[in-house]
Amino acid sequence: MPRKRNAHRSPDMPTLADVARLAGVSEITASRVVRAQGPIADSTRARVLTAIAELGYIPNRAAGTLASAGSTLMSVLLPSLSNIVFPDVLRGIHTALTETAFQPVIGVTDYDPLIEERILVSFLAWQPAAVIVAGLHHTPTARRHLEHGRFRVAELMDIDGEPVDIAVGMSxxxxxxxxxxxxxxxxxxxxxxxxxxxxxxxxxxxxxxxxxxxxxxxxxxxxxxxxxxxxxxxxxxxxxxxxxxxxxxxxxxxxxxxxxxxxxxxxxxxxxxxxxxxxxxxxxxxxxxxxxxxxxxxxxxxxKRFLIGKTAAEKLLESRERPAEKTIINTGFDIIEGATA
CATH class of the missing domain: 3.40.50.2300 (Response regulator)
Structure with missing residues (x-):
């Protein structure tokens, strides 16, 4: 008899039952590891976490609430907020979302792909409608989550590569x-x-x-x-x-x-x-x-940092469904001759 799956999950997304089966534990034990509740043996926790990473499992912390109503969260992962470049990008995103129901949730990666992966996995547990990340290069685990998730993805700043969904930026x-x-x-x-x-x-x-x-x-x-x-x-x-x-x-x-x-x-x-x-x-x-x-x-x-952020958010708002064709938007750049060279 086929097992039941969460109605809000894609048919090919792993479930907690899949994690428990791979780790050789009960679903209750796997759930306790995911929720970090109760005493768990270190070896058991390690098996469950290994199974989670191998399967790309994402717990749905929004089940029955945001997910059932259609999430209005847009996860935004930027390398830095101390560098004025990325606040300009964020202003563009904010401008595009101002008159909508969507709200950006911000994470800062410090240019570290492992930190990006960790924040991404954390954000995905809340079932965002879309994810905005900087650049086209991610860890294999992060890339797998971005490719197989039921959400839109915009990769910003760079267009020299193959995007998951939408790439907005320059060469x-x-x-x-x-x-x-x-x-x-x-x-x-x-x-x-x-x-x-x-x-x-x-x-x-x-x-x-x-x-x-x-x-x-x-x-x-x-x-x-x-x-x-x-x-x-x-x-x-x-x-x-x-x-x-x-x-x-x-x-x-x-x-x-x-x-x-x-x-x-x-x-x-x-x-x-x-x-x-x-x-x-x-x-x-x-x-x-x-x-x-x-x-x-x-x-x-x-x-064109503001334009990149604004264009990406506007493009994500066009449809909740990820189209078959990937989109690359070149915002270009200008040489400022200035007076120093």
Whole structure:
């Protein structure tokens, strides 16, 4: 006799009974592990958690409430809220949802795919109508949940890859390539690169690869680069440029992975008496307002962050059902010539 399944679950979604069967325990024991209630032997808990991970089981904490009425939650997972880039994305999402019944629930991943996975699994227990995540790269477990869930998915910022459902953003590799091409056309030949230590920032890596590709086409390459050991910040940019120039004072332009670090580079130039643009070009990424408010506006790439968030949320609102065809929306980017390179 076929077993009964939760009416709100997809037919191919694993149930608690599946978890219990794989772990070799009763459903009551499996439920106690899921709810973290009562004393459970460590070995039993380990078997149940292993079965949960293997099956991709998600407990339905919204059963009979949100799920029965149609969830109005939209889970949003962003790498950071201290970086002004992502609050701009969030403003776009909020603007699209303001006149609707939907409410965003925010999680911050700190650019860590394992943290993203953990928050995602936690959010999915509440049966959201849609999930918004940054980037196209996730852990295998997170990817499996996104692919097989009964909810819409929008992956933001990046379009260089295969989306689960909707991808909204720009080609970061192309942005890096256009940066290199632009600077070569302006006469720069001795390139430096000052970056931060976030190995999981795939978008920064893609821009770096695009930059190197453009230089190679021009018969050039990076003369020097320096990796600041901590996260991105204005101080990181200032210190990274100081170290880079101490070893290679003949550089004529330095590219930074974002405007925060590029601004730090400008501050170092001010301190060291280096004439920006005349002696050393400085180029960033993102097009932040603070960079454009400087006496010498920062030369950079404008990423359309508000538009990305707004477009993604609006697209998710079009239908609760995930269409067969995947959607890629290129919001593009603009080169801001500025006055620093």
């Amino acid at each position: 970061h590799r192309q942005a890096g390539y256009e940066t290199g091409k632009h600077l070569v056309q302006r006469g720069y030949r001795r390139f430096g690169y000052a970056r931060h230590n976030v190995t999981t920032d795939d978008r920064a890596s893609a821009r770096y690869e695009g930059l190197c590709s453009a230089l190679q086409e021009a018969g050039l390459s990076l003369v020097a680069e320096h990796c600041y050991p901590d996260a991105s910040s204005t101080k990181a940019g200032r210190d990274a440029l100081a170290i880079l120039l101490a070893a290679h004072p003949d550089l004529d332009v330095v590219v930074f992975p974002n405007d925060d670090m590029a601004m730090g580079g400008i501050f170092h130039c001010m301190y060291a008496g280096i004439a920006v643009k005349e002696k050393l070009g400085i180029f960033g990424f993102n097009g932040l307002d603070i960079g454009q408010a400087m006496p010498m506006p920062l030369s950079t790439i404008l990423s």
